[in-house]
Amino acid sequence: xxxxxxNEAELNADKVGHSIRRWLKDWSRKWNEPxxxxxxxxxxxxxxxxxxxxAYPRRMLIRLNKSLEPRRNLKLLRExxxxxxxxxxxxxxxxxxxxxxxxxxxQLIRLAGYNPRRTYRVERIGEFTQEPTILFLxxxxxxxxxxxxxxxxxxxxxxxxxxxxxxxxLQITTQPSRExxxxxxxxxxxxxxxxx
Ligand SMILES: [Zn+2]
Ligand SMILES: [Zn+2]
Numbered sequence: 001x002x003x004x005x006x007n008e009a010e011l012n013a014d015k016v017g018h019s020i021r022r023w024l025k026d027w028s029r030k031w032n033e034p035x036x037x038x039x040x041x042x043x044x045x046x047x048x049x050x051x052x053x054x055a056y057p058r059r060m061l062i063r064l065n066k067s068l069e070p071r072r073n074l075k076l077l078r079e080x081x082x083x084x085x086x087x088x089x090x091x092x093x094x095x096x097x098x099x100x101x102x103x104x105x106x107q108l109i110r111l112a113g114y115n116p117r118r119t120y121r122v123e124r125i126g127e128f129t130q131e132p133t134i135l136f137l138x139x140x141x142x143x144x145x146x147x148x149x150x151x152x153x154x155x156x157x158x159x160x161x162x163x164x165x166x167x168x169x170l171q172i173t174t175q176p177s178r179e180x181x182x183x184x185x186x187x188x189x190x191x192x193x194x195x196x
Contacts, residue, residue, distance in 0.1 A: 012070065012071055013023045013069065013070070015071065015164075016069055016071065016074070017042075017075070019044050019074065019078070019127070020081060021037070023078055023081060023082070024040055024081075024085060024114075025037040025086075026037060027082065027085055027086075027089075027108075027172050030111045030112060031086075031108050031111060031112075033087050033089045033092060033093065034087060035059065035060075035092065035135050036085060036086070036092075038061060039060045040061075040085065040088060041060060041061045041062070042061075042062045042063075042081070043061065043062070043063050043066070044063075044064050044066045044068070045064070045065065045066055046066045048063065048064075048066070050147045050149055051065065051146075051147055051148070052064070052068065052076075052080045053065065053067045053068075053080040053083060055083065055084040055085075055086040055087035055088050055089070055091075057087065057091035057092070058089050060088060062081065062084045062085065062088065064077065064079075064080060064081065064084075065131070068080060075084055076193060077173050079114060081151075082109065082112050082114060083109070086105050086108040086109055086112070087100065087105065088110055090102075090104045090108065091170075092107045092122050098114050099143070100143055100145070100160055100166070101116075101143050101145075103142045111160065117128040117144075124126065125178065134175065135148050135149070135150065135151050136148065136150070136151060136152045136153070136172055136173070136174045137172070137173050137174070138152075138153060138156055138170040138171070138172055139170060139171050140158035140160070140161055140168065140169070140170055140171075141163050141170075141171055142166060142169075143161055143162075144170070145159075145160055146191040147170075152172045153172075156170055157170065158170060159171065166170055
């Protein structure tokens, strides 16, 4: 058998890729959506600066922030992947009639063992940034959409909500993300535990 020489990054990518397939299979079963595991493509993107993940239902594609790839961020990666996979599933099962973070979506998140929280706290996001930096989290209080920026963007509005004719106001919160690099803070683990 030929020996394979892999650098650490490749090895990590393999393991993460394996976990991703396993999780998708699991949710596929729980959500009764076989096509999810079979058809979902997952990519990591270097170019995502402010979002953690994004779902493209028509292409069955999930794009994840590259900074979620290191193994120390596996827990958060799983939660973000679940969030986006649920979007794909809702779209398959209900088409465009369902709201992005509506009851159908929340139900799937619960089945996967998460609380259907739609925002990510800044101290958790600081977790997977490589350099200590202050980030501003913009969250829509109506639908829970969230975006990060390096500065507060007071002109930003939630696209989904403004398209629905609402005001789309965003709440801006911030925290220096200097602490906790390499380990998930307690607040994250607590918030993360599955519902009984
Ligand atoms: Zn919104
Ligand atoms: Zn979402």
